Amino acid sequence: MNEILHALFSTEGFVLGTLVPFLFVLTVVVFVHEMGHYLIGRLCGIGVKAFSIGFGPELIGFNDSHGTRWKLCAIPLGGYVKFVGDMNATSSQPSAEDLEALSDSEREVAFHTQPIWKRAATVVAGPLFNFLLTIVVFAVLFSVYGRPVLDPMVAQVTAGSPADKAGIQPGDRFVRVDGSTVETFADVQRLVQGRAGDAIAFTMLRDGKEITLTATPVPMEQQDALGNKIKVAVIGVVNSTELGQARIVTYNPVGAVGAAIEETGHVIQRTGQFLQRFVVGREDKCQLGGPIKIAKMSGQAAKLGFEWLVQLVAFLSVGIGILNLLPIPPLDGGHLLFYGVEAVFRRPVSERMMEMAYRTGLLLVLGFMGFVFWNDLFGC
Structure with missing residues (x-):
């Protein structure tokens, strides 16, 4: 008992x-x-x-x-x-x-x-x-809490990956992804992770010159912090805390609201993009979950801390x-x-x-x- x-x-x-x-x-x-x-x-x-x-x-x-x-x-x-x-x-x-x-x-x-x-x-x-x-x-x-960021640098390139085949090299810096300017490594991930199978143009800064290379992301199964197995599109590059100059960006109240509006826009865009791809069969059905999955995620988020739980509320x-x-x-x-x-x-x-x-x-x-x-x- x-x-x-x-x-x-x-x-x-x-x-x-x-x-x-x-x-x-x-x-x-x-x-x-x-x-x-x-x-x-x-x-x-x-x-x-x-x-x-x-x-x-x-x-x-x-x-x-x-x-x-x-x-x-x-x-x-x-x-x-x-x-x-x-x-x-x-x-x-x-x-x-x-x-x-x-x-x-x-x-x-x-x-x-x-x-x-x-x-x-x-x-x-x-x-x-x-x-x-x-x-x-x-x-x-x-x-x-501020916001942890990394500069959009390439520390390593996985052999045989889309990035390797496209000619991306360690030390390169991402400037634009399909025409969208990127300022952090998270920006690159955001613009890539929902586009498996799409040819994407990457503008890189190498030795002071901009070059444009094309890579096609491939899906990779990963486990997120809440224990979910998710499939995200990757090109096979890794950043590092040293090269990316890892730091916490702090905000005043006005700046926090501006960053929050921008981040919410990104989440809406990614969610809409996922639904569009799902309807035409280009997304894994297991990425959709109902009350049972949300309950499991809520429990895992609560174990990680209240800030994780309210992040789940936001998403x-x-x-x-x-x-x-x-x-x-x-x-x-x-x-x-x-x-x-x-x-x-x-x-x-x-x-x-x-x-x-x-x-x-x-x-x-x-x-x-x-x-x-x-x-x-x-x-x-």
């Missing part, structure tokens, strides 16, 4: 070592996303009936002075904001009968009776708040933001697609078309969820 309790409740056990960090990460990301919908909706004069973290039976909750029910539900895998006039948690278009059933005061603040720009602003606020959360996390981390927040912007009902991007069509044709999408789109979109979303669960349990 003692061994079972230790396995469950010690800091390395399932509850404290994995479940609590996972719930912390997921709750923060979901809360910020839904808070974006809530705040902008309220700012636009839309009434809010419920703000929920989780789905299913309510565990605890309370009503605020505006009549909004704030609640925590039993299944903590998501959340929602239910506006006045919503018939369900997806904010899908209610029927004419449902709208007629609203009182005059409810109809005035109902989500679906608002101008397109108010509805669009409320919907897009969720993903934008996710990106804002990532910026805030990076800004705090850069302010507190997951970007992923949630981008996924929600995909133009698939019932995701936020699906709503935005309908509003775009409504703006162009000056009338809402028909109930029949919307119902078909929601059913198809829901099947796609459920299929994707099933796919990542399979990956977590059996596929990888």
